[in-house]
Amino acid sequence: MAEVMDEIAREIRDNKVLVYMKGTPSFPMCGFSAATVQVLRDIGVPFKAVDVLAEPEKRDAIKVFSKWPTIPQVYVGGKFIGGCDIVREMHARGELAPLLRAAAGD
């Protein structure tokens, strides 16, 4: 578990916009992951996606890492901002795009 936790910490540090999801952006394997990717695409910033279905150990580790029991999980600028519901709500309020653009631009 320790090794995969380190890897997660590196991914979060090295990717300004990062989503842990089920499946890939082209082939999401869950409605919540699909909806989250759709929001990120609407905003149009580049993002990195990690498919936890391809990495079972990471699927468990990310839940402990974020203290969050569900997938997807979105990190922006090194900070956990939430799962599908929070991302969608922030997008509906117009709060997500500025946050993502600020993170992607620096």
Next chain:
Amino acid sequence: MTSPEEIRHSIERAFPGARVHVEDTTGAGDHFEIEVTTPAFSGKTPVEQHQLVYQALDTLMPRIHALSIHTAAS
């Protein structure tokens, strides 16, 4: 599987006096949408609010396949 009643009771135990709405979105007992409004959420970020809800549902989570959460402070 679980039930809207079981979920509501768990949340009400954790947040006495909260306004709680639970919907079984497919009727199959494993997809739920829940809304929780409580003063316990004031001053907390959305992430912290959802984490509190997940904690309240800790023992039920393995029996839930999909969960949508909406929280607000009252």
